[in-house]
Amino acid sequence: MADGRRLFGPTVLLGLVGSGLAALSGGKPWAAPDTRAGSALVDHSGGHVPLAGALGLVALACWGVVLVTRGRVRRAVAALGAVVGVGLVVTVVVGRSTALDSARAATVVLGSGATTAHVTGWWWLALAGSVLTLTASVLAVRFCGAWPEMGSRYDAPATRPKAEDLDDLDLWRAIDQGHDPTDPADH
Secondary structure (H helix, E strand, O other), X not given: XXXXXXXXXXXXXXXXXXXXXXXXXXXXXXXXXXXXXXXXXXXXXXXXXXXXXXXHHHHHHHHHHHHHOOHHHHHHHHHHHHHHHHHHHHHHHHHHHHXXXXXXXXXXXXXXXXXXXXXXXXXXXXXXXXXXHXXXXXXXXXXXXXXXXXXXXXXXHHHOXXXXXXXXXXXXXXXXXXXXXXXXXXX
């Protein structure tokens, strides 16, 4: 399990970078029309695939939840992140042709000839981000059981022990710290 603990930082960083790249590049044009003499751009929204940006944001949210949860919930959210990662990879691969078609349709060629388009660097970043997101999510599902968890001090106040559950030493420590161990509002 020591190997799983060592993978915590790199996996989370990989997942955050990958999903961040996917979210960022999902809002940018993945394809652009080739401009040449005799052509005019008529629609500036061509070449976009907004689903990738939305899935990238969902993947980012999954990483936020993975960081603050533990146990089965952490593993379930990591699995959800893996499913989102698969959807992201599929969206990027299928979205390439959609973006190219959209970019071609955004131009009007004056005269003869067909409109052509090319893939921009944003598509390549989206592809890299989606693969990183999927890889990190699969690693998280596999190794999240060995990862460190947040301390109980971050739990909701209702989950803290009541005064009758504390032993004498805990009661004296609470008094020394200026708390009233018999007051439920002071826990």
